[in-house]
Each structure stands twice: as C-alpha cells, then as structure tokens.
Amino acid sequence: RVATYSWGGEMAETVQAKVNSLGLALEAGELEASEVTELPGIVDDWAIKNNEECYKMGASNFRDVPMHDWFYASAQWNSNNQYIKGYGGDRAGEYGPGNVTLKIEALAILMRMFDLPQGNASQLDVAAVGVPDWGYGYVNGAKDFVNLGWRWGEPITRMESAKLIRAVLMATGDNLYTQPVDVGGVQKYPDYSSMKADKDGVWAVEFLTDAGIFKGAGDGNFYPNNSLVRSEFGALNQRLFENYLDGETLSQ
Numbered sequence: 001r002v003a004t005y006s007w008g009g010e011m012a013e014t015v016q017a018k019v020n021s022l023g024l025a026l027e028a029g030e031l032e033a034s035e036v037t038e039l040p041g042i043v044d045d046w047a048i049k050n051n052e053e054c055y056k057m058g059a060s061n062f063r064d065v066p067m068h069d070w071f072y073a074s075a076q077w078n079s080n081n082q083y084i085k086g087y088g089g090d091r092a093g094e095y096g097p098g099n100v101t102l103k104i105e106a107l108a109i110l111m112r113m114f115d116l117p118q119g120n121a122s123q124l125d126v127a128a129v130g131v132p133d134w135g136y137g138y139v140n141g142a143k144d145f146v147n148l149g150w151r152w153g154e155p156i157t158r159m160e161s162a163k164l165i166r167a168v169l170m171a172t173g174d175n176l177y178t179q180p181v182d183v184g185g186v187q188k189y190p191d192y193s194s195m196k197a198d199k200d201g202v203w204a205v206e207f208l209t210d211a212g213i214f215k216g217a218g219d220g221n222f223y224p225n226n227s228l229v230r231s232e233f234g235a236l237n238q239r240l241f242e243n244y245l246d247g248e249t250l251s252q
Contacts, residue, residue, distance in 0.1 A: 001040065007046075060076070097230055098231065104139070110237075113240070118138055118141040129153075146164065162208050191223065211244065
C-alpha cells in the first residue's frame, strides 16, 4: 500500500523513514507483530495528510484528490483547462470526487469545453427549476438545445449525460448526431431492454459507446439510471475531448 501511493514533500520523508526503520527491524529479527498490524491504519492517516501536502506544494490542484488514484489525471486535466472547478467557501480546494454531478454542473462543464456562449447571467429568462444563481447564464445560453423540463439541481444519470452531450454536439452545428445508422453497440449492453424505450437516449448512448467515450460497468451493463459522480464525469469529459475535439473520431 505504501508503494502504490505517490508521496510528496515532508510526507515522502516521513514514509521513507518509517519504511527504512521497519526494514532494519525485519532484517535484525526484531520486528514486532503489532508494528505490522498497525501499519495499514498509519498509512491511511498518512494518505490524508499527504493529500494536503501535495495540494500545498502544487502537485495536485485539489486537496481531496490523491495523486495515486485513478481519477487524478482527469481531475488535473479538467482543472488545468478550467472545465471543472473546485468548490468554494469552506470547501475551497476540494474536487468532491465522490459527490454526484448535478445537471447544472454537467451543462456548465460541457459549455465551457465546447466554448458555447452563455446567456443573461443576472436572471433566468426561461422557466427552469433548480437553477442556482451561478447557473443562470448557462441555462439561458442553452435554452434552444437542452431539456428545460429538467430539475437542474438534481444529479445527472448516465443516460441523461449521454443525451446532454448529444444535444451539445448538435448545438455546435454537427448534424451527424441526429440519428445513428444502427444501434448495434448499445444492444450489447445486457441491460439494453431497460432503456430501449427511450429512443433519443439509445441514439445518444450508441454514438458515445461507438466512440469509446461511454463504457459499461465491470459487469458489462450500462446502468442508465445510475448517477455519475464528479470523478466519473471528469473522466468522461476528458475522453469526449480526446475522441472528438482533439481526435475527431466521432465525425470520422
């Protein structure tokens, strides 16, 4: 566990000293069993302190994103490109990787990445529910291509994410996303029957699955009604950029 973490600053020195001490005790035959059984808990405490250390030294943009975790690279990428921002106030510096992604957050992230203009940011010009003050400009700017009936303060599901991405792509002027040639990709998900009634959703999932942007869970299912947490949406956002804005594999 010590070896799989990325340690920074003073924590790197602390960890190295402890490992060296245990190694010498082991070689001398003087290592106590309690030192081994207590180590996992110590490592967990160190990991929490290490997150803060890495944040302070600039190795991580967020104090709650461990450098060794699977979502570190995508969190850094989204932050460096100013697509996903951390929380403010008493949670300043936090990414919230395990927190659900709200619909308004997903819209804001996608509009930033595709450089779509915001509308009036001072008030809502349309009838929409659950839009925070900071989200007025995004909803107003997207009024012609999003589902205004959504409750924007609620978590976004995997199916809804696919539909929103498709809507944003179409808003950029790419008409490729009106209807797929077939839905062979989405039919491979074992839980396809649970979403086939939603034609627009199935089309959206088909495009994004074919492009390698959306992937199934470990058991192969898509789970259309499951919410996406921020670490997952960040990774999805990076794949969307790399496969569309950068590589343009969707258009090809």
